[in-house]
Amino acid sequence: MSDVKSRVSEDRILDRRSRESTNLFTRLPAASSASRSQAQRCLQYGGGLSIVEWRTLWDLAEAGPMTIRDLASIQRTDHSLLSRALPEMRKKAYVEMHRDSRDGRQTIVEITAKGRAAYETAAPVMRRRREALRAVFTEAEILTFVGLLDRFDSFLQTPAEDLLDKDRKE
Amino acid sequence: MSDVKSRVSEDRILDRRSRESTNLFTRLPAASSASRSQAQRCLQYGGGLSIVEWRTLWDLAEAGPMTIRDLASIQRTDHSLLSRALPEMRKKAYVEMHRDSRDGRQTIVEITAKGRAAYETAAPVMRRRREALRAVFTEAEILTFVGLLDRFDSFLQTPAEDLLDKDRKE
DNA sequence: AGAAAATATATGACTTGTCACGTATTTATT
DNA sequence: AATAAATACGTGACAAGTCATATATTTTCT
Numbered sequence: 001m002s003d004v005k006s007r008v009s010e011d012r013i014l015d016r017r018s019r020e021s022t023n024l025f026t027r028l029p030a031a032s033s034a035s036r037s038q039a040q041r042c043l044q045y046g047g048g049l050s051i052v053e054w055r056t057l058w059d060l061a062e063a064g065p066m067t068i069r070d071l072a073s074i075q076r077t078d079h080s081l082l083s084r085a086l087p088e089m090r091k092k093a094y095v096e097m098h099r100d101s102r103d104g105r106q107t108i109v110e111i112t113a114k115g116r117a118a119y120e121t122a123a124p125v126m127r128r129r130r131e132a133l134r135a136v137f138t139e140a141e142i143l144t145f146v147g148l149l150d151r152f153d154s155f156l157q158t159p160a161e162d163l164l165d166k167d168r169k170e
Numbered sequence: 171m172s173d174v175k176s177r178v179s180e181d182r183i184l185d186r187r188s189r190e191s192t193n194l195f196t197r198l199p200a201a202s203s204a205s206r207s208q209a210q211r212c213l214q215y216g217g218g219l220s221i222v223e224w225r226t227l228w229d230l231a232e233a234g235p236m237t238i239r240d241l242a243s244i245q246r247t248d249h250s251l252l253s254r255a256l257p258e259m260r261k262k263a264y265v266e267m268h269r270d271s272r273d274g275r276q277t278i279v280e281i282t283a284k285g286r287a288a289y290e291t292a293a294p295v296m297r298r299r300r301e302a303l304r305a306v307f308t309e310a311e312i313l314t315f316v317g318l319l320d321r322f323d324s325f326l327q328t329p330a331e332d333l334l335d336k337d338r339k340e
Numbered sequence: 341a342g343a344a345a346a347t348a349t350a351t352g353a354c355t356t357g358t359c360a361c362g363t364a365t366t367t368a369t370t
Numbered sequence: 371a372a373t374a375a376a377t378a379c380g381t382g383a384c385a386a387g388t389c390a391t392a393t394a395t396t397t398t399c400t
Binding site: 009012013015016017020021022023024025026027028029030031032033034035036037038039041042044045055059062063064066070073074075076077125128129130132133136137141142143144145146148149151152153155156157158159160163164 | 179182183185186187190191192193194195196197198199200201202203204205206207208209211212214215225229232233234236240243244245246247295298299300302303306307311312313314315316318319321322323325326327328329330331333334
Binding site: 199202203206207210237238239249250252253254270273274275276277 | 347348349350351356357358359
């Protein structure tokens, strides 16, 4: 809808937009934001968890207690995001946290009964969403997609200096 | 690097991580964030523009003056992001803004000489980055990638209700 | 023309996410 | 054992992005 302008845009604008539509550096953030929005709306239907809360409860419910570092690694996000979200989740009694006795640096996070209840309210909604996605992409297409993302990720981990000093090879 | 743990993670954690690695809803935000970080580091080398500033100057330099709505459409982002960034850019004298005389709702944004200079400082760095990406993906692979993103995007525009009430078809 | 609907922009409140840096603890080195 | 290096986490500061809502201006409909 929003693409169809009632007023005629000038060609230079349309050209620019069309050109940018193949720019992965533009497309990925856009897709990611849209995905986040859709997830937030789904979670509204499933009890009102935030995305971070949902992901955390999901991981804990499926894989059991783990450290903040493990959660961040599974969710492919920064530990600080969890570090900030977890105290709030503990306040809501979704999780319990305690220092690891074998490694005093680590915090073990564990889901509570109330956390599991919240998870089970959201889970059917989120499962439907995943099923709906599987109706759009075949298994093979998902693997292609993921393979491209793997390669894109590894490109993104190239330090900026290496990208830019392509002449200065040692 | 961060994937290789010196301490042995339990299998349940590794299994969970591996399972989640094919979850597009996890992978896309991760790739997008990594892309943003890399861009920010590149822009540090190219004069210190923010991402929003860079995208805006790029569009204005390449396609000429346009409205906020046009910029948002090209950048596939929310207009409010631009709405907030532009006054700051005007203060830095990167852009000029004036009301459209033909449509008093619209604001026409135009690049200044100083804005163009900032653009030209950043542009070679960002061009190198795009070239580096083209060394990783063939033209055909990019098109495949973009095609998958198109389909993912259109899935994401499905309203949450439609996803969830798949039984209740009218 | 006048009322109603649509559009463009601004703004407050919020979420997700990064980075840099500090502290505590553990592991590695000498 | 003592020191150095690495690791886990917490936290401040900030960027990017969304949504809802308000306001001004056009457009459309009657």
